[in-house]
Amino acid sequence: LKPHQRELFGQPIGLYILFLTEMWERFSYYGMRALLVLYMTTSALGDDARGAGLGWSSKEALALYGWYTMLVYVMSIPGGMIADKLIGQKKAVLWGAIILCIGHGILVLTDIWAFYAGLGFVILGVGLLKPNISTMVGGLYKEGDIRRDKGFSIFYIGINLGSFLATMIVGGVVAKWGWHAGFGLAGVVMLLGLINYIGGQKYLINVGNFEVVEKDSNEVSYSQLFSKLSTSPKQLLISLVLLIASFYGWYVMEWGYGLLFVFLTVITSLLMMIYKELESQIFKDRFLVLLVSFIMVIIFWGAFEQAGGLMNLYTDSKTDRNFFGLFEIPTVMFQSLNAGFIILFATIVASLWAKRKLKGKEASSLFKMAIGIIIMGLGFLFMVFAVMEFNNSGSSSMIWLVLAYFFHTIGELCLSPVALSFITKLAPVRYASLMMGVYFASSGLGNKVAGIIGESASEFGELTIFSGLVIFTVIIGLLFIIILKPLKRLTHGAEDNETEIH
Ligand code: GLN
Numbered sequence: 403l404k405p406h407q408r409e410l411f412g413q414p415i416g417l418y419i420l421f422l423t424e425m426w427e428r429f430s431y432y433g434m435r436a437l438l439v440l441y442m443t444t445s446a447l448g449d450d451a452r453g454a455g456l457g458w459s460s461k462e463a464l465a466l467y468g469w470y471t472m473l474v475y476v477m478s479i480p481g482g483m484i485a486d487k488l489i490g491q492k493k494a495v496l497w498g499a500i501i502l503c504i505g506h507g508i509l510v511l512t513d514i515w516a517f518y519a520g521l522g523f524v525i526l527g528v529g530l531l532k533p534n535i536s537t538m539v540g541g542l543y544k545e546g547d548i549r550r551d552k553g554f555s556i557f558y559i560g561i562n563l564g565s566f567l568a569t570m571i572v573g574g575v576v577a578k579w580g581w582h583a584g585f586g587l588a589g590v591v592m593l594l595g596l597i598n599y600i601g602g603q604k605y606l607i608n609v610g611n612f613e614v615v616e617k618d619s620n621e622v623s624y625s626q627l628f629s630k631l632s633t634s635p636k637q638l639l640i641s642l643v644l645l646i647a648s649f650y651g652w653y654v655m656e657w658g659y660g661l662l663f664v665f666l667t668v669i670t671s672l673l674m675m676i677y678k679e680l681e682s683q684i685f686k687d688r689f690l691v692l693l694v695s696f697i698m699v700i701i702f703w704g705a706f707e708q709a710g711g712l713m714n715l716y717t718d719s720k721t722d723r724n725f726f727g728l729f730e731i732p733t734v735m736f737q738s739l740n741a742g743f744i745i746l747f748a749t750i751v752a753s754l755w756a757k758r759k760l761k762g763k764e765a766s767s768l769f770k771m772a773i774g775i776i777i778m779g780l781g782f783l784f785m786v787f788a789v790m791e792f793n794n795s796g797s798s799s800m801i802w803l804v805l806a807y808f809f810h811t812i813g814e815l816c817l818s819p820v821a822l823s824f825i826t827k828l829a830p831v832r833y834a835s836l837m838m839g840v841y842f843a844s845s846g847l848g849n850k851v852a853g854i855i856g857e858s859a860s861e862f863g864e865l866t867i868f869s870g871l872v873i874f875t876v877i878i879g880l881l882f883i884i885i886l887k888p889l890k891r892l893t894h895g896a897e898d899n900e901t902e903i904h
Contacts, residue, residue: 413549417557423535428561429592429595433591434506437584442462443459444457453581469658475532475845475849476662478528481531485537485835486835492534494530495530497530498527499531503593505524506585506589507520510585537610537838540554540823543826553823555815558815572584645667685830701775702818703845703848703851705875706810706848709737709807711852716788716864717803720797721800739808769886771820774818775878793865827896
């Protein structure tokens, strides 16, 4: 057997190469993310061991943080396009990794220009790496291979192993050697990811190559698609309306939102034109299903991402974190619960679904995603109990948070790795990376929505927000289950006959 055909624990070895690369990339991303707001809001005078921060107000810091975490994912769209049309996924991941090393390297410097430049490089690097490495995982499997879903669950463990280690280690490094050592650590770790990726190339010979993508396509360039827009009155009208709405948004909101809306208009127009150009009805229908599933994605992350915001603040100020009178558990530790639960439960959840499928019961991706939204939403029920306890007694127990994060995590496992896998099954090959990019951009929009919901808690109160989230998500999940049958029909059996292919 050639290296790229060899297997380990029933999966292609290439999966483990991608697993490790993504693990180190996520370590660097989440490690840096954990520091970001703290660094921005620390006094610029440098009066503790961590060194000088930027001395910003928390409002300024949170605003930059919101845009940063959104942009990182929105950049997956150009990242995916570059892979599809110019260099293929494998090279895009390589360049992404190199750019990330440069970005984290620059952040070691203390100047303010280095701060912005470093973040800019990280945004570009993640945009190139993240969607394309995910598409490459899909490329390891032939159509109809039942191992694909499980493969993505394993890959998802890599993601969270990276995030778990980062949130455990980076804080300590910063406390001892200062902010820029923390940023530097992210860079060193990314270098490990790069070396691992380059070293593992022989296991990835047949995935993510540009030639493969190009061969089965009768190329239409993006600019051709845009120029065709002018000849399709209906699409053109929709684009114009969106564009006007964008400029209105620019006018009434921050300019950042305006730019975002313009960008979304361009992407929407592109997607409409791609849909029009797809040669068969099967491709068109599947494309439509993907777009509908992205609505679920936005809703899911819009609720889920309260974790780093509202729930984080709740943990900090209203939860009794006293551990049997021995010590107080630091707030940030609660952020590791999600990644920890994923590492423990990812394979279990994946196996349960696979068993159900082999028994011939409903276990389509769309069904799992809808169930995922409901389970995650029910998690907020425990936050409702927490607020009620706080209102009665002036503090609430940690157990509510643990339960809430547990439900959130099980919901995430039903949706997130499943969605990644689903995209690689349904997207037309020559737009595979673009669609992966649109998926991540949807989750980025979800992050932004989460921020907006979280902010409104100061107006409506936590009880309203948490119980509202339960009701809304459960209703949406049920609605998707109701329309499951027609939606599934539109996938034209993309998941019907999955079997064991080796
Ligand atoms: N935790 C996942 C990751 O880092 C979620 C990403 C997302 O879809 N927003 O890959």
